Amino acid sequence: MKFNKYLLGLGLSCSLVLTACEDVIDLEPEFQLEITDSFTTLDEHEYSLTGTYARLRATAYFGTGAQTTGTWASLPDMMGEDLVRTSEDLSNWATQVNWNYTTDENDLEEAWLAAYAVVLQANLTLQNIDRFEAAEPGRVNRIKGQALALRAMAHFDLLRFWGESYDRNSEAKGVPYKTSVDKFDLPARLTVRQTYDNIFADLEDAEELLGNVDRALNSSTNRAYLDQTAVKALLARVNLYAKQYEAAETYATQVIEAIPLATRDNFSSVWLDNYPANREVIWKVTYSAGEGSPATGVHISSTNRNRFRPSVAVMGLYDQANDVRYTSYFNTRSLGDNTRRIVNKFVGRGTSITALSQAAGRNMDNLVDWKIFRTGEMYLIRAEARAMQGGAKLLAGLSDLNELRAARIANYVPALNLTQQGLLDAIATERRKELFAEGHRWFDIKRTTRSVTRTESDATTTMSLAPGAREWAWPVPQGEVDANANLEQTTGYN
Template sequence: MKKLYALLLCGSLLTATSCNDMIDLTPTHSLSSANVFGKLDDFEPVLNGTYASMRDMYAYGLFSSVAADMMSDNLIETNESLVNYKAVTDWTYAADQLRIGEVWRFNYLMINDVNLILENIAPYEASAPKKANRIKGQALAIRGLLHFNLLQYYAPNFDRNSTSPGVPVKTTSKIETPARATVKQVYDQIIKDLEAALPLLNDVDAAINTATKRSRIDAATVNAILARVSLYAKEYDRAITYATAAISARPLATRANFPGIWSDANADEVLFAIQFNPGEGGPALDVWSPATNRSQWEPAATLLSTFDRTNDVRFASYFTAGESITGSVNRAGRFVVTKYQGKGTARDGAANFKAFRTGEMYLIRAEARALTNRAAEALADLNTLRAARIANFAPGTETGQALIDAIALERRKELWMEGHRWFDLKRTTRVVNRADCRPGSVCTLAANSPKWAWPIPQGEILANPSIAGAQNDGY
């Protein structure tokens, strides 16, 4: 039994860095932090590797990108589906299911990578402080972002001071078995990491990104992450402050340039993108595969009906009518998801995933202002965004609840397939109602359902004695 527990411990994500105490012989030629990090340059490959890992399906290759639309009312599963994600998208998940465990495991593996950087970089900071700032600042920001991504899935609520269980906070690469921190404690660590990263990334030795390539986290990105975190936490003044800083750094794209964002012809208004290269998959290949024209998921009719198909630049940037796509399973009249078709004219799905954009920042600021009795400013933000996307747009005049509803609708349209819809519904305590749901699918999810929080993976519960008995309600 002791040996079984040790094996489980090694398999647990939160403790998976090494299990040397189980091995009788000490290897004579092994890598450790002592000999991997011999100079400051040695930290760069680890940081680069973490960014590369973000392309994985259990990170921004699906679950931190388009899964939020698959799980909500934005996408409808078609009869071309391979039903690979049925348990997730029909909310029938269980603690021992693969997808539930892999999202947990993979995000903590990436956290472990940046923890290795953060606990070993101190001896090299004095010799090249600005270079160290650039590396350390990105590592801190990644750790904060990934803890937030985990909180989105596994926490039952997003209240800033909630004492309900969140996720374990992992700030060391050492083997340990941490308990679930409260939601408040997780927020505390996320904000601590991001606020520590900000001054570091404002004092670096070289530019982290360029105007045309936004594949790393810089100070503007950190402001954007803090804006999103603050909105979820209902710290609206902070959300306004950080969104404003992000907007100042990256103005909205013009209507003429907006379509080029999605073919990576430009990076206008992109604050941070996960870079996908040919042969490395893409964020939406499980929704629509350009190579085979298999459309496993299609945009919901209720979503399509909200767009001005003639004047809204987003419509043609996000959707394509089926009859204009050649392919063996083409169906006349359908719309397919072409938002991530590929770079340039490529049809391989390897377009970059836009994790943070200025469009989102306008909507964060608008919502935060609307909820703090600054309706005129909120409406101005909403109208600015709508005018940037819709030709001949007549400024709206919404007030009160109509204004809040208009902002929510614009989030659904603007941020479609960018990792938001499921979590927007969760944080605002609404329901999922798939009006054009296919036969055999689950079509509604009540606001009080325990399924809004994923179960803690069974493997973690078995391997980590500190988390045993701390399962989410309903599992």
Template sequence: MRKHILFIAALLFVSTACQDFVDIEPQYQEEISNGLVDIEDYEGATIGILSAMRANAYYGSTYGSLMDMMGEDLYETPESLGNSRNMTDWIYTSANGTISGAWLRMYQVILRANTVINGIDDVEEDVAGRKNRLKAQALALRAYAHFDLLRAFGQSYDRNSTELGVPVKTDIEISLPDRATVQATYDQIFADLNDALGLYDNMDIADADIPTTFFSKLAAQALLARISLYAGLDSDAVNYATQVINSSRTGLVSRANYGLVWTQEKVDGSSVDSEVVFEIAFTFGQDSRIGSPIYFVPNNRVAFRPSTLWLDLFGATPSDDARYGAYVRADSRRGGAIIPSKYESNDGFLSFKALRLSEMYLIRAEAYANQNMNTEASADLNTLRAARIDGYVNENLTGAALMNAIKVERRKELFMEGHRWFDVRRYGDGINRGPDFAAPAVTQSIPAGNFRFVWPIPQDEIDANPSIADQQNPNY
């Protein structure tokens, strides 16, 4: 039982508002350092990192459905209980529980990763390849969580920005770090991922044998593509996305089979198609249903519906697009109203598709467009559309028309996957909600560059950590 102390929810520097907390003698420090003994312990600890990502405050809800609920593609219905309204109406403060919960859960992932990273080399068994596999995953997942923190709380996405990023943690000591700059935060993220790539090349098993519910080298390359796009490193984004696209393990499924990605049950936690690079497995009886804030299947409560703005993206014949039928359906119990159905299958217990091949096509298309490589960008856009839309005819786009098409395709393809809020901020756009948005929602628009696109550092963290007392994000 001693080793299980590692997985308590006490998060090093994410503490309560009580200042006395930081003065408590770290009574569990010895257990954290010595609780893992052999390689089997570290195998279990690596699973523990992944399990922390399933929390409601992370990919169980906040970094999944909520990011679309905060945009203009889903609107709140009278069936909603209003539990997320302070987020969806952008009236949150530094005391907001959803925000503090996300902060805490991401640092929990980092704590668990640090436990593996800082201890596994001391294992005396001659299992170098196995050590490399587990340490590589821990490094990549630490980078993943630091990047997700940066996306929400960092003051900029620019690779070399000297604005404030987030506190960086690479050890298991109780400490009170200040906020690193955005540049320094990226430095750590890229260092972790590059170190991971080297370790992945010397594992005990082939990378292709790592299930998609664990973090493989292919997943690390996909994550690097995403991060590089955010950071404005377009050449790198193209390079990493290309590695994923060209892998023998990936391929866009046919239009006829696309719905299986979202309807077929998991088999032993495995992926059901070649489009999924990394998925977070949810377990019946242990986790929440990942789409439940939008559509809670057991009691048939549809709290959010797809907006007219989103539905109109599919044009006059939406049934031609495989995504329309895979993501929404007409509900006879509501007079034929269109409701979300993406996570309806298996009573909502599906894996969260955190990294998908289609995103790599969209990343590469955008990165090409940013470099005025219009032919290449159009080719990627055409490839994805042809796989999704019946009778699609290729287009050769340039300039603003090309970028707008990429934005539209991201909204269609990645619907309810946690990208929209970050995309709006990343593009420097604002949000103008359509005619569906009325009571109970009250806020209809948020201008480009508004301070609320950057979340506040949780007040309990500010109170507990003097190092960041004067580092709150502006206007909170």
């Protein structure tokens, strides 16, 4: 497979124990290491772990570039109905947005390789690390736990796009699960069930290891590392997809107890990266100057280029006068005689969410951290998990929904009585509102087997995709299939 050809850059700009990297993970590749080489010190394993985190900033993972968008950042909303492509986009990503992808689509190959680059670097970090366990058990646990969690997350993200089903025990096609750095290894495509088996094994090991470490991974003002709480957040998300609702509820509860929701007064500061107490951010990928951005695929702040605009439909879901998310997520910006709707979340850091200039209190450079997990999502996971269990859990699920809404909407009047289906529909709408442009919409539609429809008011032409269509699962890049006789193509693309 092509990802076997990667050379892994190791960041050596940090101090030997990475204490200088605790505030912002900063990778500067100063040399290349062949993947067949073996580390001789635990410091080298730690450097490799830093490199694994840095690979999440790749332009085909969370990062964006001139011709690529964050595959697991805003692309899932572009592929749904909540972000609408404009003429300023110049037809970038039209293949994904219009669901016309084929086996030779370059952007899909870049996404595949970006995720497996994270996997490969995590595997390099893990290779032979146990030989240091007797001397430094807490440190080994800290490094190993993060690497296992990162490996599991990358495979889960691959499953979200390439998996033919999300059901826990499905025998449909999942993805190859790579656990070694052997360049001659040609792994077969596992079933969805087998893929989940590996994901859960890695995450459960990571959860245990990260409960017994030599030092804390994060502080109250910075959550740039996958600590035990972040692993529990990932477990809550994976269990929701797998329809293991009791486990999803349990893990979401543990995270909620650890990291509370932001208040309505300080919610907007989350999107300015101005949160002295890390208000509800569980884990983020950090970006510094010169490391790109996770957001230029939507709106390029510095040049006022509006590639994708929020749809009329999604903006209409909010209480515009009272919901703090409306002013945090949306804004208008003029270009000549035209006033355009823009996504306000990722404009840049600063002190004012409504500002659109540095002079007014906000940088216009799209330089923001990408928030992978927030407590708001945990409330929605728990609400849905409880609603799906039904019975006595319905009232608790409704309480979760009301609590989240009350934290976002001034003068909110709680809903008092919903049927199970009514509650599930309300939670689905709230996920669309709360998690707008954060990389969830396409996957939410897919996992709940709904259809996606774009109306003429929000697209050049009306478009729809029904549940069960082959386009819900991406084709494996043809080059990967050609290079690996064990790798099966996604159903419908042969």
